[in-house]
Amino acid sequence: MRIATWNVNSIKQRVDNLTAWLSERRPDIVCLQETKCVDDAFPREPFEALGYNVAVHGQKTFNGVALLSKFPLEDVTARLPGDEADSHARFMEAAVSTAQGALRVASVYLPNGNPPDTDKYSYKISWMDRLVHYARERLQLEEPLVLGGDFNVIPTELDARHPDRWRADALFLPRTRQKFRALYHLGLTDAIRAASEGPGPYTFWDYQAGAWQKNEGIRIDHLLLSPQAADRLIAAGVDKHVRGWEKPSDHVPVWADLELSA
C-alpha cells in the first residue's frame, strides 16, 4: 500500500503534472490539497482513466481537498469536527478496505496563519486544537490511520534550510510547533522523519527569489501514522524532482509504503 500527499496549488493547472507523477510513482491513495475549484469543475476524468476513485471537497477560488484511491472510498466525511461555522474546505476523511485490511485516511490542509498578530493565526491554532481532538478520538479505534497533508508547520530546525528566516513566521513560531508536537504526543509517527534523520528533505520551495534554484526549502507536507500504520512502514520519501518539471506546484509529493498484511 503506497499512500501519498501533494499540495497541487490548483488542480486545473496541475492535471498534466499529476497524471505524469501518478504514472511514475503509482500510489494507491493520494491526499490532495489546494485544489482551488468547486466540486462540479474538478477534472475527474484523467484520474479515473488511470484507475482512481475520486472524492472531492472544494470551494471557489481557495483551499479545497480531495482523495484519489485505487480502492473504493467509504464513509467519506468532509468536515473537521469542532466548528460548525468554519466554511473552509480543508479536510476530508475516508475509509478504505483492501484484501490486506482496512485503512482510514484524511487529507489535511491546515491554515497558513500569517500574519501571526491577526485572527488568521488564532484560526490556525484553533484548527490545530480541533485536529488534535479528532486524532485523539480516531486513535482510540487502534486502526491503521494516515493523516496526509499540507500542515503548514515546520516541525524543527532540521526542516528549513534557513531556520532563522522563519522565526517570526506562523509556520515556525514556538506556539505552532508546540501545538504540532501535541499531535506527535498522541502517538502519531512522522513517516519521513522515521525514514531519514535530516536535515531535510524539503517539500516546499517558494516560487519567488530563486528559492528552488538555491534549495531554500522547508518541510511542511507530512504523513502522520497511527501506531498500527507506523508498525507497517517500509519506506517513505519525497519526490523532489517534480519541483523541476514545467509548470510545477510550489509543493512536491510525499509518499510512504505500508505493508498492510498483518
Add this chain to the structure above:
DNA sequence: ATGGCCAATATGATTGGA
C-alpha cells in the same frame, strides 16, 4: 547585483499563498 512568483477573479488590480 539583496530582488526575483503564481493562481483565481465578472480580471486589467487585488487577494492569498508561505
